[in-house]
Amino acid sequence: MPPIYLGEFEQIVLLAVLRLGEKAYGVPIRAEIESRAGRKVTVGALYATLDRLEAKGLVHSWFADPTAQRGGRSKRYFRLLPAGLEALSGSKAVFDRMWEGLHV
């Protein structure tokens, strides 16, 4: 299988999902990106990216049972798949190699 190319935002989203572990659903993912990357993300852009990542087989998602909070709406949780981890580390390796020996 050829290596999967990840865009910058895709990397950010994957990293956020990875950092959050068990707690990775829409709201905390956006909060994580906002606080760490300093970027405001619309819910549409986030879900479009997560859908794309799922279609590429990099993340897996499932619906939790609805609770009384947030108007009884269920949460959609995300988890990194091995391919996602591989793609992330691949991307990091590319950057590491490109940065090697450079000082700016």
Next chain:
Amino acid sequence: MLPPDPPRLAEWLLRRLVGGRDADAVAGDLRETFEARGASRVWYWGQVLSCLTVRLSSYRRALPGFGTDFSRALRRMRRNPGYAFTAMLCLALALGVNATLFSFLDSVYFRKLPVPGAERIVSIGRERAPFCTSRQYFAFAGDLRTVKAAAAIGSGTWVELGSRQYTVLAEVVSLNYAQVLGVGTELGRWFGPDSESAGEPPVVISDRFWKTRLGGDPDVLGRQLRITDRSYRIIGVATAQFSGTFPPTLRDVWVPMRASGAGTDLVARLAPGATLEEAGAEMRVVSARLRASDPQNEGLASPVVVKPRTGFLFRFERDFVMPILTLLMAVSAVVLLIACVNVANLLLSRAAVRRREMAIRQSLGASRARLFRETLAEGLVLAAGGLMLGMFLGYWTGRALEFLLPSQPVAMYQGLRLGIDWRVAGFLAAAGVLCAVLFSLPPAFANGRRNLSPAMKGIDVRNSRHRSFYSIAQVALSLTLLVATGLLVRALDRVQHLDPGFASDHRGYVSVRDMDQNPSLYSALLDQARRIPGVEGATAAWGVFPNSGGGCAAAAEGEKPRDLTSDLVDPSYFEIMRIPILKGSGFAPSGSFTDAPHVVVNETMARMFWPGQGPVGKRLWFPADCTSDEKAQMGTVIGVARDSKYQSLGEGPLPFYYLSRFEDRGNGFYTIVVQTAGDPRQWIQPLVSLVERNGANLRIYRTGTLDDSVSESLWEVKWQASLLGFVGLLAIVLAAIGVYGVVACSVAQRTREIGVRMALGALPLDVQWMVLAHGLRITGIGIAVGLLLSAFTVRLLRGFLYGLSPFDPVAFAAAGFAWIAIAIVASWYPARRATRVDPVTALNYE
């Protein structure tokens, strides 16, 4: 406290955009953050709209490939913005007009009252009578289960402000009126249970009345207002957008209702959980009980009608606007059709350019459906662009019309609101999609043909023939509109030049009401008016054009009286108004009240009552009540006046009689007419001051000039002609674009041929003529078809023409020649361009 709910509409949209369980998860996320962020609706909407990208993301498309179609269509348009813009503009012009007219239709039939929860407001009435008397209403209103009902009687009345008296429309309402409707106030309050108490009765005025008549006075609460000769105390100013429950008329004052025998209809709000059917059933039961308790009242036998309160309240109001509305809707549909044909033509010419690409793709296995979808996508994008532009144009057309309408004397049109609401937008969107399909079909068929080899070789015959055909259709359709407009303009011209039968120039008037009804006062007023410098004569009449009184009379005692129109005039009236007395004489310069008055009749009435006989000296019987022949008063005819116009210039001959103001008491209303040396407007102010000097009991309710009255009486035909003219002009512009497009495109396609001709020695003039002839040929056929089509359709206009023949040759000829001129102009530019073709470039073309 519970956190606030996110905007419901936004949540609904989210569900549409995302769909399924995902929508649930996204909505949950948004809600959580919404609560945490302090409930910013703007933020919520922004987030929901961002989900458009989720919908369009290529991983969850409902129709795989459609996004590609759209992005391709967009890319093609970016490469060729002129073509896309032309197509969108054509559509926008047509859709804009349709939007305005549909919002007209909307306000006639569907628009709800501007109150909260208006969808649950119903009207309760009967087919041919008021629902009940106000006394009955007060007795049963408290017991209703399915509705909360208020009683409202519409009435025309007058309000006094200083020496002026203004005619206003009022509503006499039960005290729970505002509570049932849920309508508020700008200032003060509505009626409450204490409004019944003694003292001056309370009144609520409209925001419009407050601002225009009372100058928006902030201390208006507590002020006295004289309405219909009674003092009221202002307790509130209603919400700005509220103007009563009798659309389209605007109500300006609301006064509390008292229990009486006056008939009233009800406006009601359905109780929570109750349906329209349940309310209908309950009201029928109520009606049956009323009928049982009051068997003499025939009105109570009329069937009960309970229906949602939408559109114009009264049937006669709807019937009044329907003919012109139907005509305009038909015309604007034709305009839309012309615009569609234009866009189809443009797409066809684009298809011609791309025919080789299409043929190659087809031969490589692209299905016809696939290619059609691509064309449709292009059509939809064009339609969407046209739609947005069109709504914008429609909004402004509506505003412009609203602005023009209040100058019309008919109160009904003043309440017309031509805004764009959800229904109008929905209609437009549907029209847009229909257009997209319509104009995508021809190019799709052109693309989808079986035999590909000519297309691959770049030979194209059928497309240009198609386009010519469409162009002919456009010319024909727009010519029909041109003929119709021409007819209306001719009719207007004809009516404008009709002789009103009386002198209207240099005549100004002041309408006065004398509350003491003192007849000698008017004699004094006339004497004083005659002494104003520059006044050449003065007279008075109960009504002057276009106002006249009703009445009825019989030629013999015991005969059934016939309905007539009448006026009560000063003896000098005939002389000042230049209405000649043809037989007998006019009224004596003085007289006294009598039960046997002298009568002057007009020619039509003389012919009608005494055909072939001399009417002078004949008797007339005037019954006290026109529905019976009892207690008739006898009059003697002393003269015959020439026929004139009494109510409108377009009217046919009316039977009419005059009585002398010295011999009949009248009701205190008189219009004083002065004949002046110069512009009569300059004498209005002196007349007004004269009236004001003559006592506190005089009220002025109208001033103006007779010339203005005459021209205002034509407002309806003017209005119709200008509306139709506007739409017709649009049709012509669109059709001219169509002809230009076809000719220009054929020039582009024949570049090589033209180059060969020029290289072989053709003169520029020959080439120009060739191109021009192409345009003229299309137009010529179009004109022939259009004239034929017009001959069939113009008879529908008969009701609008004031007696002008629908086959008026001038209108037909003018329309034909106008189109020939337009065709020459539209073909001229492509013809000029054709001659500038450089033979060398042309031969290397493609």
